[in-house]
Amino acid sequence: MPLIDMAMLVITGGKVEEWEKKLMDIFRKQAIPFFLINNKADLFRVTEEELKNLKEHWGTDVVNFSAKTREGLDEVIALMRKHTPENTYRQTSMLAGLIKPGDVVVLVTPIDSEAPEGRLILPQVQTIRDVLDNDGVAVVLKEDQTARFLRDNPIKPILVISDSQVILKTCKDVPENIPTTGFSILLAHYKGDFKNYLKGTPSLKNLKDGDKILILESCTHQVSCDDIGRVKIPRWISQFTNKKLSFRVVAGTEKIPDDISQYAMVIQCGGCVLTKRQIINRLKPAVEAGVPVSNYGMTIAFVNGVYDRVIQPFIRKDEEKNE
Amino acid sequence: MPLIDMAMLVITGGKVEEWEKKLMDIFRKQAIPFFLINNKADLFRVTEEELKNLKEHWGTDVVNFSAKTREGLDEVIALMRKHTPENTYRQTSMLAGLIKPGDVVVLVTPIDSEAPEGRLILPQVQTIRDVLDNDGVAVVLKEDQTARFLRDNPIKPILVISDSQVILKTCKDVPENIPTTGFSILLAHYKGDFKNYLKGTPSLKNLKDGDKILILESCTHQVSCDDIGRVKIPRWISQFTNKKLSFRVVAGTEKIPDDISQYAMVIQCGGCVLTKRQIINRLKPAVEAGVPVSNYGMTIAFVNGVYDRVIQPFIRKDEEKNE
Structure with a gap:
């Protein structure tokens, strides 16, 4: 359902x-x-x-x-x-309210072993297109070019969006006064359960030995040896908490475990291939059972100590909207 | 075959x-x-x-x-x-020799009615990826942002690559001292029959009333009312020559007409979905029959009067290679 x-x-x-x-x-x-x-x-x-x-x-x-x-x-x-519902077939803008015509947005896009040959991964393509649809200018570069580009070119981007896997480096390379976030966090705000992610993410601090964590991945990409959901996120959370945790990955449209309350946390990917309703409904059992939910990018930012900075652009935007 | x-x-x-x-x-x-x-x-x-x-x-x-x-x-x-052959599965770089690490390349990418919703078309994605693979910086913008971006930002791009359909506007918006070309011309040089395109394209001047032109399109994209191969290129060539011409489009892997010598010209698309061997072999009958061959981007540049400028980056590069 x-x-x-x-x-x-x-x-x-x-x-x-x-x-x-x-x-x-x-x-x-x-x-x-x-x-x-x-x-x-x-x-x-x-x-x-x-x-x-x-x-x-x-x-x-x-x-x-x-x-x-x-x-x-x-x-x-x-x-x-x-x-x-219109939002199942009509795309609205992820960046609406965040950029104006002519604004420059820097997109930090590492090319790792999971990048398809000669192509870009979907969230990057979607974001470039969204920048263009807002009459903005997308500056696309690899993570090792960020510092050099910002130093050598007197451009002040309105926003820097980074692949979450290099979010720590990007936050170091980009001056504090330039708003910085991650592709996965942009997706989380656009079509994830953002409010519940904000509530749930800090629970990473409270994990205990023996806790089980459920990782929800929406696509069925080719899994590599250093896979983000299966290897990197479990490793980073384990290092951050210094606890003995166990992880289970549920990918694609595979059924979510019935006994959701046995999990200490649920962490959902950006969901570039899903609609908002699909993500919200997929997380609903966890939310209703009081299990903290988070998102790939927000979790990675949290364990890297840059969480407050990367959620800031959306907190500010949502506050403006509510005023 | x-x-x-x-x-x-x-x-x-x-x-x-x-x-x-x-x-x-x-x-x-x-x-x-x-x-x-x-x-x-x-x-x-x-x-x-x-x-x-x-x-x-x-x-x-x-x-x-x-x-x-x-x-x-x-x-x-x-x-x-x-x-x-290695070139059928291993991609080499389209931009190798044209850019160095840290170089800025501006990509002018209009979003027209044929652009897939929320995505970019393949040649644009391939070019962005190629810039990244060369450790360059890709600045992606729509055609109405080019002049403003170059005026307001003190950046000197090493190269501007434009969608061929707005090549005239791009050539006007970009200062003469910045090398400028088209996506389709980049593809033509990378995996088309570039030498024969250079020989064949100026034949556009010699077309006569009643001449037949064969247009070869390699993919089977959804055709819209203002389709590039079926509407725009025939219109532009007719306006440029002021002759009564007839056009035939052969798309996908459809067989090329046997009576190739009845055509006054053959014009091939960029071929983003083909290998170099496939394009060369597809054009071979025309080349052997002495029929002038050209490419979408080179033809569009020629009838717009910016041909010399847009082929310049490749002429220079190939000369350097031969020295």
Whole structure:
């Protein structure tokens, strides 16, 4: 269920049974938009009067349809359009409110063993595009060029966005007065459960020997020997806490463990391939069970001691929005 | 044949018939590396002595193999490695020799109706990655930011690379002393038939009423109403020549017309999805028939009157290489 953006419930002869009622309960609980399709309308048609009653009773649209004769197809497509939340297909801007036309944004993008040959990884491409969509200027460089570029060129970027894996170096290389954050934190703010990440991340300080940590990764990228979710983050958290911890990685759309409350923390990746609803719903069981949740970039920044600096651009932006 | 990078010719019982001989003639003529696989070795094995004779006679490797028992599989894989040209799988740098570590390259990347939502098109991503691989700094901006960025920031880029569709505006916005070219021209130099493009492009001046022009596009992108190969280039060439011309587009791996000599010109796209061998072989019939060949970016620059400027960076580089 957590990956569903919109549901179409197929019934016949206008009959809603126990199973359909249970499904609708789940849809409502998880705030999943849905409507009813009365299929086989060529055999078991529902009158206009009955349709109206069904609509009122179940609180959503109901439509006569026949998969055989294709009757009602246009109406079904129109209802799919109506009920699909706009944020599942229309991208808004990650950087809206953070940059103005002409602003320069520096993107620190290391090329490591997991970078696809001759290409860039998706969050980097998405961010460059977002800068362009905001009429900004994206300065893309590797981590060993940051200090030199800022020293030799009298440019003051409005923002520096760094790969989280080199966030400590970037924070050292960029003067304190230039706002600095990570790609993964930008994604966390844009389509993660940012408020709960802010609450949950400091729990990294409270981890104890024997604690279990669940790592949620959304894509199924080729795993390398120095994988971020499987090797680097566990290593960094273990070093930071100096505790004996165990880690479990759940990748792609693999089911999240039922016994979520046995985990001391849940850490979600940036989710470049997911929608916001998918991430929020994936984290919901943990949030409801009171398990602290965090994000790759925010966790890495926290254990590197640069957390306050990298969340600052978003705290400020959200405060401005609320004023 | 023009799309083949390496061939494995399967024979049985060590017998090479007329058909195989014809194929080997074609491989040699088109400089396609190949080797022979003597299949069904479990039934019709060839002795070491015979293998040696076959190798000497046909001038390439021959290996006993059985698709049934998998005998010889390791050797076949080793020969595939040996005979596959390195440039079909290993990317070299497009910008090698053009930039040094720390150099700034400005990339002018309009976002038009064909740009994929939330992404960048492939040649742009490839070029950004190439800048990073050369330890350079890529400044990515839209065409309406070029003049402002260069005016407000005291940076002297080593090179400006522009989308060909806005090459005229970019050439106006960038001071004459900064080398300027197009993505498509960069690709043309890197893996096109650059020498023949240089010879062929000026033929645009000589087009006459009734001339036919063949446009070769290598990918199968979604065609929009203002498509570069189908609408813009035909329009620009027609305006430039003021002649009545007809255009034919061949896209993807669709076969090139046999009667190539009826065309007055052949114009090839940048070929971001092809290897150099694939492009060269695709153009070979035209080159051999004496039909002038050109490239999208070089043609656009020519009809916009900025041809000499945009080919300059490569002419200079190639001269340096030959000294």
